[in-house]
Amino acid sequence: MALFHVARYAGPEASGLGDTEAEAGSRARVLLERLQNRARERQQREPKPESARAAVEEAGRRRRRPRRRRGLSCSVAQSLEAPRTKRLKVEDNADAERGEEAPEELNAGSENSDERAPEEVPRSTTPGLVLGDFAKRKTPKVQPFLPAWLAKPSCVKKSVTEDLTPIEDIPEVHPDLQKQLRANGISSYFPVQAAVIPALLESADNGFLVGRGGYQPSDLCVSAPTGSGKTLAFVIPVVQALLNRVVCHIRALVVLPTKELAQQVSKVFNIYTDTTPLRVALVTGQKSLAKEQESLVQKTVDGYRCLADIVVATPGRLVDHIDQTPGFSLQQLRFLIIDEADRMIDSMHQSWLPRVVAAAFYNEGPSGSCALLQRTQSQAVTTASTCSPQMPLQKLLFSATLTQNPEKLQRLGLYQPKLFSTGLGQRGPKDTVEVDEKLQGKYTFPVGLTHHYIPCRLISKPLIVLHLVLGMNFSRALCFTNSRENSHRLFLLAQAFGGVSVAEFSSRYGPGQRKKILKQFEQGKIQLLISTDATARGIDVQGVELVINYDAPQYLRTYVHRVGRTARAGKTGQAFTLLLKVQERKFLQMVSEAGVPELSCHEIPRELLQPLVSRYEKALSQLEKTVKEEQKLKMA
Numbered sequence: 001m002a003l004f005h006v007a008r009y010a011g012p013e014a015s016g017l018g019d020t021e022a023e024a025g026s027r028a029r030v031l032l033e034r035l036q037n038r039a040r041e042r043q044q045r046e047p048k049p050e051s052a053r054a055a056v057e058e059a060g061r062r063r064r065r066p067r068r069r070r071g072l073s074c075s076v077a078q079s080l081e082a083p084r085t086k087r088l089k090v091e092d093n094a095d096a097e098r099g100e101e102a103p104e105e106l107n108a109g110s111e112n113s114d115e116r117a118p119e120e121v122p123r124s125t126t127p128g129l130v131l132g133d134f135a136k137r138k139t140p141k142v143q144p145f146l147p148a149w150l151a152k153p154s155c156v157k158k159s160v161t162e163d164l165t166p167i168e169d170i171p172e173v174h175p176d177l178q179k180q181l182r183a184n185g186i187s188s189y190f191p192v193q194a195a196v197i198p199a200l201l202e203s204a205d206n207g208f209l210v211g212r213g214g215y216q217p218s219d220l221c222v223s224a225p226t227g228s229g230k231t232l233a234f235v236i237p238v239v240q241a242l243l244n245r246v247v248c249h250i251r252a253l254v255v256l257p258t259k260e261l262a263q264q265v266s267k268v269f270n271i272y273t274d275t276t277p278l279r280v281a282l283v284t285g286q287k288s289l290a291k292e293q294e295s296l297v298q299k300t301v302d303g304y305r306c307l308a309d310i311v312v313a314t315p316g317r318l319v320d321h322i323d324q325t326p327g328f329s330l331q332q333l334r335f336l337i338i339d340e341a342d343r344m345i346d347s348m349h350q351s352w353l354p355r356v357v358a359a360a361f362y363n364e365g366p367s368g369s370c371a372l373l374q375r376t377q378s379q380a381v382t383t384a385s386t387c388s389p390q391m392p393l394q395k396l397l398f399s400a401t402l403t404q405n406p407e408k409l410q411r412l413g414l415y416q417p418k419l420f421s422t423g424l425g426q427r428g429p430k431d432t433v434e435v436d437e438k439l440q441g442k443y444t445f446p447v448g449l450t451h452h453y454i455p456c457r458l459i460s461k462p463l464i465v466l467h468l469v470l471g472m473n474f475s476r477a478l479c480f481t482n483s484r485e486n487s488h489r490l491f492l493l494a495q496a497f498g499g500v501s502v503a504e505f506s507s508r509y510g511p512g513q514r515k516k517i518l519k520q521f522e523q524g525k526i527q528l529l530i531s532t533d534a535t536a537r538g539i540d541v542q543g544v545e546l547v548i549n550y551d552a553p554q555y556l557r558t559y560v561h562r563v564g565r566t567a568r569a570g571k572t573g574q575a576f577t578l579l580l581k582v583q584e585r586k587f588l589q590m591v592s593e594a595g596v597p598e599l600s601c602h603e604i605p606r607e608l609l610q611p612l613v614s615r616y617e618k619a620l621s622q623l624e625k626t627v628k629e630e631q632k633l634k635m636a
């Protein structure tokens with residue numbers, strides 16, 4: 001007897017499962033007989049020889065038809081597909097800038113799929129073949145299935161002018177910090193702050209140990225419009241959580257994509273730690289490695305002493321310190337804040353996050369009193385794992401365009417994450433998401449922002465910029481181009497035109513010069529700042545009334561961040577995008593996806609530009625000379 005029963009599909013003729021060999025033989029005979037009978041019957045039914053050829057031809061035609069049809073359909077489908085495939089490729093390349101597009105790629109794949117269930121393949125009842133029939137059929141779009149935490153965020157109100165919470169209404173915030181807030185002109189919390197600050201303070205209730213019930217606090221993701229006060233939403237609770245620390249260790253690490261942003265955030269931390277013993281270090285590569293090391297650690301007779309509680313860093317320089325700074329330890333890290341999180345996810349190829357996590361969890365064996373607070377990277381919550389108190393590492397993500405792609409977010413290794421969001425364009429299945437019909441765009445924009453586009457020709461673009469700045473009398477305008485060459489030429493042209501204090505901001509300049517330019521812009525010494533996307537994210541300059549997209553942004557996220565440099569903190573602002581005829585359709589479609597409330601077409605009549613033309617032509621010839629001189633200098 002066989003030890004194991006192997007079940008095989010024996011066809012409908014199978015008589016039972018425990019056949020003997022004899023039974024199997026007889027079954028084969030029966031089968032053979034049946035087949036022979038069928039063949040005989042078919043021969044009898046066979047038509048006469050003269051009609052046989054016609055029948056064979058007819059059968060052949062019948063057989064060929066679907067094949068031909070399939071071939072034709074494929075080629076038709078391919079021709080329709082071609083631009084779509086191209087579009088998907090472009091999106092792939094653009095992934096670095098638009099991570100949130102991935103779910104759509106999945107949809108597109110299913111939408112285009114040629115692999116239909118047989119019953120879905122349209123069968124033409126007419127003798128003729130209808131070309132393109134295939135492509136016309138609309139298949140339902142597959143909705144991405146989002147994890148519950150992404151599909152059902154805690155909704156944060158949007159308006160920073162109406163939905164304010166007075167400072168005294170959140171008594172959990174330390175009185176000293178409340179005092180500091182008032183001293184800095186803040187009397188109410190913006191909605192994102194009123195939602196996130198109490199949540200973070202609650203999760204830090206147990207000091208540096210795990211929270212209520214022995215559970216590690218959830219990681220938080222925050223998606224709120226530009227200029228809605230996300231910085232203070234993490235600065236206040238982090239400072240408060242560290243207020244009672246005894247020994248100085250790096251307990252909070254903020255990672256940002258650019259030096260300028262890191263500088264800006266460290267400035268805010270400095271304001272709120274000013275009257276506390278907490279120390280903030282800025283690690284961006286603006287100073288030499290040795291200088292930065294001096295601000296981070298001090299060598300003592302028995303090892304190294306940490307000099308910073310809060311480190312604000314750019315990823316590259318952070319990894320340099322993990323590798324090269326003796327005594328630089330993240331083992332007591334309690335908060336890892338990733339600002340501009342979607343952009344930081346794009347830079348994950350630098351593998352800075354695994355390095356930070358490895359440094360935070362690395363244990364060199366039991367080491368005295370600190371062993372109590374050392375953590376292990378436990379995978380599951382078990383009775384044993386909750387027995388010894390551990391210090392949690394909580395990740396906090398902030399962005400105005402936080403990706404909803406679970407695969408991308410997964411790379412961050414979030415622990416039971418919670419999402420706070422003002423964006424109600426959640427794109428999960430309708431039965432799991434409360435969709436606000438009025439706000440179905442991908443992103444939310446500041447309420448005070450007005451969006452316009454200006455149809456124009458390539459040649460008149462610089463003239464329009466000058467007209468907007470001079471003619472409409474904006475005191476501070478930020479103008480974005482897509483490359484540093486474009487920025488430089490436009491700058492030279494505006495300078496040659498005269499009548500406007502202009503500067504450029506791009507990687508042509510070193511960090512020191514860039515800092516100076518931003519300061520002058522902030523002080524109002526520069527009226528028009530022409531910039532690459534280096535200032536598109538996070539930069540908070542008060543009083544910017546106008547954003548001009550000289551070059552149309554290629555991606556939605558770029559648009560959101562660029563225009564977000566104005567209308568910040570409840571102020572009003574205008575955004576103008578200059579569009580060539582060929583760019584109009586794509587741009588308008590992109591912006592409508594974004595959920596821009598209203599985009600008006602702002603035509604500029606020739607007569608308005610005419611008075612500037614003669615001066616502009618002189619400026620153009622001056623530009624030509626300057627460019628030639630610059631080229632000569634470069635060659636020399």
Ligand SMILES: Nc1ncnc2c1ncn2[C@@H]1O[C@H](COP(=O)(O)OP(=O)(O)OP(=O)(O)O)[C@@H](O)[C@H]1O
Binds near residue numbers: 190193400
């Ligand atoms: N409660 C408040 N009351 C008044 N002003 C505030 C308040 N909170 C923040 N601000 C101000 O709002 C401005 C924008 O804040 P912040 O830079 O934090 O915005 P953000 O949401 O991080 O924007 P972005 O997404 O562009 O980085 C800052 O100048 C800040 O000082």
